[in-house]
Amino acid sequence: MPDETSRATRNTRRVVVTGVAGFIGSHLAHALLQNGDTVIGVDRRDPSEDPAAAENLAALLRTPGYLHTHADLLTCAIDPLLLEADAVFHLAGIPGVRSSWGARFTEYVQSNILATQRIMDAATRMRVSRLVVASSSSVYGPTSGGPSIESDHPRPASPYAVTKLAEEQLCLAHAARPDCPTSVTALRYFTVYGPSQRPDMFIHRALHAALTGQPLCLYGDGHQRRDFTYIDDAVRATIAASHAPADTGIVNVGGGSNASLIEVISIAQSLTGKEIQVRTERARNGDVLTTRADPHRAHQALGWQPTTDLPTGMRAQLEALTRHPELTSTA
Ligand code: NAD
């Protein structure tokens, strides 16, 4: 049984970050350590075999207060990881809309749904008081172009989005049980970008294309719009979610404005001073035309609003990319 006395007498928090070797998880863990929390990070990627994971983890592994576990949440013993934890940030999952069609769907179900069920069961057993879970703007599906509000009827348009909706609802269903000691805040992140963004994502690919001269594949006509959210803003919302009232439920993490892919290409060109060669391909199944958050609940419940605009955030991402060894030889 977890030791409640020890939890109550500590003056620092002990928090668990799943998916810590990933894009959002690694930034979040840094910020939590800076706030003085002890962070237990868990991820199934092995830094000795995965250079991107090693890069994301490098500074964390050198930071006092950080404890790393290399494990798959689908099979590992989760209770010991949650011992005396005050909060769990559950970011582990298989992201990406387009690759969720076909053979990889099993992996999406395993990591996004089955592993989440194990985490939620363990959080309950270990009496962790708060779990923050990473959901996705993709659960809204196609919209008329106006802002999506948390109470909108979800219409997920891809297998990925279906698994993210199942993930958040699974956590909320557990939390709604009268005997559940764990309250859940589900964050619907809107297309997060910034340094160490996943390489399958558009802003990374646009900046990479500008720096290397390699062509950029544009899926569709480039008029798709996204409520792009800078990583530091997303991290601030995530930490605030761990302190929000227990009944907060689902919260959009997006600022309420959006930009088209054509605008992103134009910003990438002006930041780098290089022309991007665009190769147009067919639009991909499951991609929605527009995402845009209604940001009111995030403002009210988390006291959150984003502070980084798209050109500023893309500049920071570009600066990080230009320091990357792979690009310093080809840029
Ligand atoms: P990422 O792929 O960079 O990070 C996810 C991490 O989870 C990876 O390091 C992966 O190894 C780990 N993981 C997956 N399955 C696991 C398992 N079974 N056991 C242990 N570790 C496992 O992705 P990201 O962009 O940082 O996204 C993080 C979370 O946020 C995901 O749940 C994603 O669905 C969600 N999300 C991301 C965005 C975005 O724009 N990046 C937007 C909406 C939602």
Ligand code: UGA
């Ligand atoms: C992103 C993340 O990848 C998802 O994991 C996340 O759940 C989702 O945000 C979210 O907000 O919930 P997405 O909006 O598709 O998904 O972001 P990108 O992968 O950056 O793609 C943005 C747009 O660029 C899409 O229309 C996509 O088709 C297009 N794109 C992407 C291209 O035209 N070319 C590429 O090479 C990559």
